Amino acid sequence: MKPTAILINPWVYDFAAYDLWAKPLGLLYLAGRLRKSGFTVHLIDCLDAYHALMEETPDMKKPVRRRYGTGKFWKQNISKPPQLSTIPRAYSRYGITPQVFTTALKQTKRPEAIFITSLMTYWYPGVFEAVHLAKHVYPDVPVILGGIYATLCPEHASSYSGADFVISSPSHFWPGDLTRFLKKNIPDFAPEEKLEAFLPYPAFDLLTKIDYVSVLGSSGCPFRCPYCASSYLHPQYTKREPLELFEEVLFWHREYDVIDFAFYDDALLVDADTHISLFLEKIVRNNFNLRFHCPNGLHITYIDQEIANLLYKAGFKSIRLGLETADIEFQKRLGRKFSEGEFQQAVEHLKRAGFTTDQIGSYVLIGLPGQTGDQVAETMTYAGRMGTMPYLSEYSPIPHTAMWKEAVAVSRFDLVSDPIFHNNSIIPCWDGDVFEKVSTLKAMVKEIRDEARKK
Numbered sequence: 001m002k003p004t005a006i007l008i009n010p011w012v013y014d015f016a017a018y019d020l021w022a023k024p025l026g027l028l029y030l031a032g033r034l035r036k037s038g039f040t041v042h043l044i045d046c047l048d049a050y051h052a053l054m055e056e057t058p059d060m061k062k063p064v065r066r067r068y069g070t071g072k073f074w075k076q077n078i079s080k081p082p083q084l085s086t087i088p089r090a091y092s093r094y095g096i097t098p099q100v101f102t103t104a105l106k107q108t109k110r111p112e113a114i115f116i117t118s119l120m121t122y123w124y125p126g127v128f129e130a131v132h133l134a135k136h137v138y139p140d141v142p143v144i145l146g147g148i149y150a151t152l153c154p155e156h157a158s159s160y161s162g163a164d165f166v167i168s169s170p171s172h173f174w175p176g177d178l179t180r181f182l183k184k185n186i187p188d189f190a191p192e193e194k195l196e197a198f199l200p201y202p203a204f205d206l207l208t209k210i211d212y213v214s215v216l217g218s219s220g221c222p223f224r225c226p227y228c229a230s231s232y233l234h235p236q237y238t239k240r241e242p243l244e245l246f247e248e249v250l251f252w253h254r255e256y257d258v259i260d261f262a263f264y265d266d267a268l269l270v271d272a273d274t275h276i277s278l279f280l281e282k283i284v285r286n287n288f289n290l291r292f293h294c295p296n297g298l299h300i301t302y303i304d305q306e307i308a309n310l311l312y313k314a315g316f317k318s319i320r321l322g323l324e325t326a327d328i329e330f331q332k333r334l335g336r337k338f339s340e341g342e343f344q345q346a347v348e349h350l351k352r353a354g355f356t357t358d359q360i361g362s363y364v365l366i367g368l369p370g371q372t373g374d375q376v377a378e379t380m381t382y383a384g385r386m387g388t389m390p391y392l393s394e395y396s397p398i399p400h401t402a403m404w405k406e407a408v409a410v411s412r413f414d415l416v417s418d419p420i421f422h423n424n425s426i427i428p429c430w431d432g433d434v435f436e437k438v439s440t441l442k443a444m445v446k447e448i449r450d451e452a453r454k455k
């Protein structure tokens with residue numbers, strides 16, 4: 001008989017959360033591979049905005065969903081963890097209720113293994129709750145915890161999560177030591193011998209509704225920004241065959257009528273001529289009327305007129321540029337990825353291609369160690385003046401990054417002892433009247449966006 005596995009995408013516990021093309025891609029890749037290895041796979045997605053049982057849950061406001069598959073999650077206000085009690089903001093559990101989660105667990109045939117993923121390090125309370133409830137329903141089933149938090153903070157996860165096995169492995173596709181664990185614990189497990197990146201496709205068909213599909217044209221990033229953990233999580237920069245990517249997009253479109261696709265690439269435009277442009281040209285030639293989005297941001301330096309035209313014609317609807325900061329000195333500290341004038345030029349190329357101001361967003365970093373509110377304000381103003389929509393991107397200190405030591409040294413919180421303090425909403429590396437500063441900057445960014453929209 002086929003072994004059964006339950007895969008869990010846990011809750012987000014935070015001050016704010018929004019579904020901006022946020023799907024557990026690694027977990028869905030794992031689901032695809034487990035299925036190929038003979039498992040019957042069940043997914044419990046705590047962030048499922050369409051969960052049937054939630055419709056019957058009283059006193060819950062249905063999450064508003066917006067265009068292109070983005071939108072709100074189910075949300076319940078809960079008490080702040082004691083460590084965050086002084087933060088002047090409400091704290092919530094985003095996702096289905098624990099009751100619905102438990103019911104969904106019980107409705108599944110007893111599994112041979114339960115896999116739980118994790119994302120942001122400071123969302124671990126949601127992971128712990130999922131482990132706890134899974135263990136409560138199936139006390140003798142091994143719970144395997146993987147994902148970003150488990151990889152970045154393995155000691156914390158092993159000590160406190162309650163999982164039987166913590167996989168600290170940098171891979172979207174199949175964590176290194178998982179085969180060993182499964183062979184030991186599940187006698188029926190017959191591993192697929194040939195492991196290929198990007199295959200089998202992530203199991204989006206397990207979701208209640210496929211609003212959009214997240215795709216990868218590459219994995220990893222050739223850059224080494226000091227605040228980013230990409231190179232730790234994905235040490236290899238691997239590019240995918242453009243034709244294979246095209247086949248996957250076509251598969252989801254043909255079989256499941258998917259129109260929206262979100263690229264999760266960290267470096268989508270690197271070597272575009274020999275890579276992503278070939279994919280885009282094929283999309284343009286076939287005229288499918290698909291929509292593409294790039295929530296992770298694009299590298300400014302690679303946007304010339306040709307690529308801007310291709311992005312537009314292929315159906316990109318939301319462009320995000322990694323502006324970071326307009327302060328030249330600060331840019332140098334961040335690994336300066338574009339030179340003066342290149343931002344303006346990139347925006348001009350995009351506009352000439354047909355993109356409108358409200359389709360071009362610029363990510364502006366806020367909360368970096370040593371950064372001032374004035375630097376952020378100047379960057380937002382610059383982004384607006386150049387005809388883009390500035391979006392604040394709050395810095396989260398991440399272990400194993402080049403900036404981590406500095407973050408630990410300047411933070412008003414003990415970042416090392418508890419990942420809960422990595423939360424970007426608390427701006428952990430600024431001090432003084434932090435929340436006042438941030439709310440002034442947030443009001444300002446909104447004004448700049450409103451102004452930019454009128455142009």
Ligand code: SF4
Pocket residue numbers: 221222223224225228229230231266267
């Ligand atoms: S911030 Fe972006 S460009 Fe820099 S290393 Fe990370 S993924 Fe690469």
